[in-house]
Amino acid sequence: MDSNGQITEELKNKVYNKIMDVMLTSLENGTLTAEESEDASYFILEMIDSLPSKNHLDAFLEELSERWECFKPLLQPQHEEELKASDEQNIQNIKEEINQLT
Amino acid sequence: MPDTATAPEIKPTEILASTQREVQTPTFAGTETEAQKKLREAHEKAGKIRELQSQHPEDLKKQLVEVTEVGSFSEQDLESTKSLLSSEQAKTAAEGITPLIKYLEAARKARINRSEVATELGANADEILKKTAELLITRGNLLEKFSDLKDAFEGNDNALRGHVEDLIARDPRFQNELVKELKRIRDEAHENLRSDPQAEELERTKTEKGDVEELQDQQTEIIKTQLEARSVPADRIDAILKTINTGDAGFAISRTVDSIIDASGIQNVSYLDAYRQDASAVRTAETERTQLEQQLNQARRGKQNPQTAELIKSLDDQILRKGSAIDDLKQKQGDRKNNYESTFNVDDAGFEAQLQSLDEARAMLNPENSLNRAIQYATSNGQRLKELTRQVSTLESNTELTQRVAQRENDREKLSSALENAVGTAIGRFLEKKYDDYVSSQNVLIRASEKEAEKKGEKWLAESTKKLKEAMDKWGKFNPKTRKMELDRGNIGKSIRELAANSATGEDGSRKNVAKIVNFELDPEKAREQIAIDIKGEGTTFDSLTDIEKANAEALLKKRTADFEKLYSEHGVSYKERLTAAFFEARRAHDINFLGKNLGELSLTGDEWKILDSQFGLLIEQKLQSSKDGQKVMQDLRERGIVPDKKLKWLLWILLTLGVGAAGFVAAPAAAAAIGAVKSAGSAF
Numbered sequence: 001m002d003s004n005g006q007i008t009e010e011l012k013n014k015v016y017n018k019i020m021d022v023m024l025t026s027l028e029n030g031t032l033t034a035e036e037s038e039d040a041s042y043f044i045l046e047m048i049d050s051l052p053s054k055n056h057l058d059a060f061l062e063e064l065s066e067r068w069e070c071f072k073p074l075l076q077p078q079h080e081e082e083l084k085a086s087d088e089q090n091i092q093n094i095k096e097e098i099n100q101l102t
Numbered sequence: 103m104p105d106t107a108t109a110p111e112i113k114p115t116e117i118l119a120s121t122q123r124e125v126q127t128p129t130f131a132g133t134e135t136e137a138q139k140k141l142r143e144a145h146e147k148a149g150k151i152r153e154l155q156s157q158h159p160e161d162l163k164k165q166l167v168e169v170t171e172v173g174s175f176s177e178q179d180l181e182s183t184k185s186l187l188s189s190e191q192a193k194t195a196a197e198g199i200t201p202l203i204k205y206l207e208a209a210r211k212a213r214i215n216r217s218e219v220a221t222e223l224g225a226n227a228d229e230i231l232k233k234t235a236e237l238l239i240t241r242g243n244l245l246e247k248f249s250d251l252k253d254a255f256e257g258n259d260n261a262l263r264g265h266v267e268d269l270i271a272r273d274p275r276f277q278n279e280l281v282k283e284l285k286r287i288r289d290e291a292h293e294n295l296r297s298d299p300q301a302e303e304l305e306r307t308k309t310e311k312g313d314v315e316e317l318q319d320q321q322t323e324i325i326k327t328q329l330e331a332r333s334v335p336a337d338r339i340d341a342i343l344k345t346i347n348t349g350d351a352g353f354a355i356s357r358t359v360d361s362i363i364d365a366s367g368i369q370n371v372s373y374l375d376a377y378r379q380d381a382s383a384v385r386t387a388e389t390e391r392t393q394l395e396q397q398l399n400q401a402r403r404g405k406q407n408p409q410t411a412e413l414i415k416s417l418d419d420q421i422l423r424k425g426s427a428i429d430d431l432k433q434k435q436g437d438r439k440n441n442y443e444s445t446f447n448v449d450d451a452g453f454e455a456q457l458q459s460l461d462e463a464r465a466m467l468n469p470e471n472s473l474n475r476a477i478q479y480a481t482s483n484g485q486r487l488k489e490l491t492r493q494v495s496t497l498e499s500n501t502e503l504t505q506r507v508a509q510r511e512n513d514r515e516k517l518s519s520a521l522e523n524a525v526g527t528a529i530g531r532f533l534e535k536k537y538d539d540y541v542s543s544q545n546v547l548i549r550a551s552e553k554e555a556e557k558k559g560e561k562w563l564a565e566s567t568k569k570l571k572e573a574m575d576k577w578g579k580f581n582p583k584t585r586k587m588e589l590d591r592g593n594i595g596k597s598i599r600e601l602a603a604n605s606a607t608g609e610d611g612s613r614k615n616v617a618k619i620v621n622f623e624l625d626p627e628k629a630r631e632q633i634a635i636d637i638k639g640e641g642t643t644f645d646s647l648t649d650i651e652k653a654n655a656e657a658l659l660k661k662r663t664a665d666f667e668k669l670y671s672e673h674g675v676s677y678k679e680r681l682t683a684a685f686f687e688a689r690r691a692h693d694i695n696f697l698g699k700n701l702g703e704l705s706l707t708g709d710e711w712k713i714l715d716s717q718f719g720l721l722i723e724q725k726l727q728s729s730k731d732g733q734k735v736m737q738d739l740r741e742r743g744i745v746p747d748k749k750l751k752w753l754l755w756i757l758l759t760l761g762v763g764a765a766g767f768v769a770a771p772a773a774a775a776a777i778g779a780v781k782s783a784g785s786a787f
């Protein structure tokens with residue numbers, strides 16, 4: 001996302017990636033049927049390239065997860081995930097430092 | 103927080119690794135349940151995509167396209183399905199489906215080649231395009247199979263009908279729905295009509311019995327017609343047919359001859375037979391006399407001696423006696439004829455006619471005679487029929503087996519009917535799914551507006567946007583449990599009638615509808631009063647406010663009016679469009695006549711239709727103008743001098759609104775080229 005709320009190609013690819021991962025995992029664990037995945041794919045493909053802003057992207061993900069519940073984890077805000085990753089990295093760094101001290 | 107209890111955990115960093123792990127499709131012992139089947143299919147699909155992902159890790163869109171691909175339904179698939187049907191059912195099914203399967207195959211070929219498509223087209227471009235065009239033309243009338251839409255095209259709008267068919271036919275999603283429907287029918291048929299040797303034996307025997315019965319009916323009809331032509335009375339014919347059914351051909355033939363003789367009006371057959379015997383005796387005697395005369399001549403030419411003389415004398419005597427006997431026989435024969443003629447009052451010609459009729463009747467005793475052959479054949483069929491009836495009866499004494507066979511017959515009927523209705527069913531599901539996606543896309547837009555207003559702290563605008571969405575959700579909401587969009591006909595009917603009522607004075611009815619939903623007064627005076635209430639509560643009037651409060655109220659009113667205008671400019675058309683889309687979908691989904699009457703909560707009076715047409719005329723024109731497909735269709739119709747009636751314009755409008763016909767993401771260059779060729783060819787029919 002750039003400063004104007006536009007969706008960058010990088011973000012779009014990231015969303016595609018996540019959607020694919022959720023879809024494939026859901027297909028494999030049986031929470032999404034092959035037919036549901038087809039229907040979801042049509043909707044995703046028809047929508048995702050025409051989303052003009054981050055608000056639209058969020059709204060799209062909300063709609064997606066309302067229709068197919070397996071996509072609900074995608075509603076987790078992006079920054080929360082980044083913070084979590086950052087926290088995990090910090091903890092790891094501290095652990096390494098402690099290890100070096102001992 | 104979203105409920106993640108059943109949802110898979112996302113690990114973006116593991117995406118690539120996860121794409122490369124080995125996927126094992128689950129297998130199940132015994133008969134697969136529906137749930138197991140779904141899981142296996144889902145697993146197989148995931149496996150295929152992961153394989154693709156490992157080959158093209160960067161091309162994510164391709165992978166999503168792959169998820170939408172449901173494969174094909176080949177002519178071999180149709181053959182295997184037809185083999186489960188009766189020959190007549192199979193013929194009907196093949197007539198309707200074969201051209202469609204060929205068309206689907208060509209469309210699929212053009213669609214799935216993607217990157218290889220240029221090479222493919224380079225080598226076989228002419229063939230692919232020609233085939234696709236030919237098949238599209240020969241695919242038959244899609245809408246013939248869909249009674250709801252068929253009714254809408256009665257009249258002289260075949261040109262528009264062709265365009266609508268084309269829009270539907272070339273939509274990859276429709277093609278997929280049709281393939282899925284055909285596969286579903288095939289799988290269900292193979293499941294229900296799986297091998298059952300005992301049932302098949304009964305079916306075969308019953309079929310043979312039916313065939314023999316049919317043959318027997320034909321043969322009986324032939325015999326009956328021939329006997330009627332010979333004036334044999336009905337009761338005698340019945341008796342002959344009964345004899346045939348007993349299986350005794352000889353007796354049946356003899357009864358037939360007797361009946362024909364009786365019917366011919368021949369009197370005293372025994373007398374005529376005696377006359378024939380007399381004639382025969384005369385002929386025999388004359389032959390014997392001739393032989394004696396030859397012997398006499400020989401004796402006279404030979405060496406004469408006493409023995410010869412004695413022989414000659416003996417032969418002379420014998421010849422004389424024979425001549426006398428012949429005279430007696432002829433006299434007897436003549437007397438018999440005279441007696442007959444005088445007894446039955448006939449002349450010589452009449453007597454000869456009686457003899458001839460008798461000869462003709464008896465000619466059928468010859469095994470090569472056509473009636474004789476027909477009786478022999480019918481007798482043999484009758485025996486086979488008895489045997490088959492016995493076999494069927496024995497097999498049918500098993501009640502459980504009889505029930506199984508009846509069920510299989512019922513399943514065959516259902517299969518045949520499903521094949522005939524496959525196109526209509528696929529169009530129905532396709533429109534339903536297009537409608538679901540259309541509503542979702544509208545939801546995305548309105549949700550985004552609400553978020554934007556929230557982020558900007560525009561409380562009234564955010565709340566009003568939410569209210570508008572909730573009002574539109576009342577027309578129909580997706581139920582994640584049933585996986586279906588559940589339409590509320592009552593609310594749709596109520597809103598559309600409100601729209602018609604609000605449009606009666608020529609104003610923009612949807613603006614009034616939306617204002618009412620968000621509790622905004624369009625009348626400036628009333629709006630002031632409403633603002634006063636919003637500021638100081640119920641019972642407050644604008645005049646009762648202080649000057650400062652009045653100034654604040656005016657400022658607030660100005661802001662609220664601007665907010666309402668923003669809301670309406672962004673979602674007013676969408677409101678109108680979505681309401682009418684819901685209206686049409688609700689009618690399409692539940693009613694036999696797509697644009698007909700007797701629709702209960704969704705019925706409109708003639709005046710309401712007129713008002714809506716005046717409201718939507720411009721909107722429809724705009725939609726037709728803004729859509730490439732719409733423009734092409736309208737241009738083509740104009741060139742042909744055709745002015746589509748309102749109902750059909752509405753239908754075209756709804757298809758364009760739902761995005762039907764848009765080649766979309768699957769439009770590979772080859773598909774686009776093929777569609778172009780097909781469209782050019784298509785405009786000729």
